Amino acid sequence: MVQERTLPQFQAPPAQISPEQGLVLYEDMILGRFFEDKCAEMYYRGKMFGFVHLYNGQEAVSSGVIKSLRPDDYVCSTYRDHVHALSAGVPAKNVMAELFGKETGCSKGRGGSMHLFSSEHNLLGGFAFIGEGIPVALGAAFQSRYRRDALGDAGADQVTACFFGDGTSNNGQFFECLNMAALWKLPILFVVENNKWAIGMAHERATSQPEIYKKASVFGMPGIEVDGMDVMAVRAVAQEAIARARAGEGPTLIECLTYRFRGHSLADPDELRSKAEKEAWLARDPIKRFEAYLVEHNLAEKGTLKEVRDRIQTTIDDALTFAEESPEPSPDDLYKYIFAED
């Protein structure tokens, strides 16, 4: 087994977060976890099809970053996009309906698990091929700068958060876009969710420099390493990067050290990761850790947290009912949405 990297230490003073903000984060993480668990159940029961990549274990990254954004900021995701969409505010029922291929899905049943979109929530998309979302996110960030500096719109200070994994950090689009973002000081966060595995390719076997955050330095860009199992740590790093981006000071590369608790997709037998490795990371479950943090710092009582879990369970149950009862797209609309006029 490869030597584990030492996780960076982060001491969060309790004053950093209000009870309300704490509950927002907790609810978002629970929503992500419960949603994905329901997806696994539906997939194994033969009600959901295609490639389904679940986010269990990585919730601190989505919640820590996206809940630090404004609603008019942009989010760009990958094939593992359900939870990013939820954090960005896309209702669970519309995400679930999409996974059921229904007309009420956020992509009208045309996209599926890896192609979640919502222009209403500035979700630029789930992008299924490795790295292809990064240039698109760069374009959204360029657009903010263009509106501010070429069109003179002082209010155009939207930030784009672009998520991708450790495997993508070896792809050309990653380097090309880091270069352009730094060159033009674009308001973007490159958030690497380093969960150590690109399907069956261990990160250390795929890259000459496993510490991805260090790759920012050659572009003159801040590169930050953060414990991706600690939502407070992710949030603190994200807030600083967002503030810099909004102030016109350019991009940040954030490497979140995290782990997926399930296989690459529900079709992955997950035979290569050792039991010891999985157990070590399961012990760092970001939700359990944040529960303990909230209670320890008197930010929430256990009963309140249970109420959140119960409420979210109802949300998930309602989403499932909604998805199951929603209509499929009409065959008459097979050609709809090819062109803008459709």
Next chain:
Amino acid sequence: MAETLLFNALREAIDEEMGRDDTVFVLGEDVGVYGGSYKVTKDLYNKYGELRVLDTPIAENSFTGMAVGAAMTGLRPIIEGMNMGFLLLAFNQIANNAGMLRYTSGGNYKIPMVIRGPGGVGRQLGAEHSQRLEAYFQAVPGLKIVACSTPYNAKGLLKAAIRDDNPVLFFEHVLLYNLKEDLPNHEYVVPLDKAEIVRSGKDVTILTYSRMRHHVMQAVKGLEKKGLDPEVIDLISLKPLDFDTIGQSIKKTHRVIIVEECMKTGGIGAEIIASINDRYFDELDAPVVRLSSQDIPTPYNGKLETLTIVQPKQIEAAVENMVALKV
């Protein structure tokens, strides 16, 4: 009226549209300070500034994806492909994201963008710089593909492409940039989806596009002397094809010859023949003939290069043969 070179007609189109709509911007390699490899964006950098005429690093796939993201969020990018062959390096962004994203997003986003630049076989530029990628891209859903051929249609079509809410691949031809034509002083736009009847005739329909239009018109001179009367249609829109115009012509002439610069296998002509069989088989008095480039990488050697693409004499002979069939 002012005599205008084709590359300047394109420049005027971009300048006018940038003046008309401040969300329109240009990006690509050497489009700014350098003014474009064929000077299509000359002086626009000084006029509109570095964000609206954006010099990019040599990173085709990434800056194409960046344009997709900018288009999704409300801007109207014009990418200059320094050479359209470089689009191979951006194939993923063009196909997956420019072409398909609107559909996969269930209509969440529209992608108003233009990708324009020189394609076609030039003069001994070698295989990589002599590509006709229109055929490669025609299978991608969601793309419009246009080829201009004269200063007049270059200007009017590019303006239409910039105003279109869909991704448009706009093919210019490297050997046509210095064509001259008197252009109207008033503003005009040429619709993207209409083929152009270059010469009306009754004996045979010749379907062509881009530089081959000019090879066809050279052949027509010889054919006229022999008393033949071909109809010449410049397709303009390679996707979708204008079957109204094509169909009307077939119903008149009942004979079709396709002249194209792309390769024969999987070419534009292949698609046209299949579609004509679907739609107008009963109208045909003879099998459709296509004259295409050879299925080879374009050779550097000048003589071999000439043999690779269709020449006017071949077009003349093909028309004569078809008419001589008298079926």
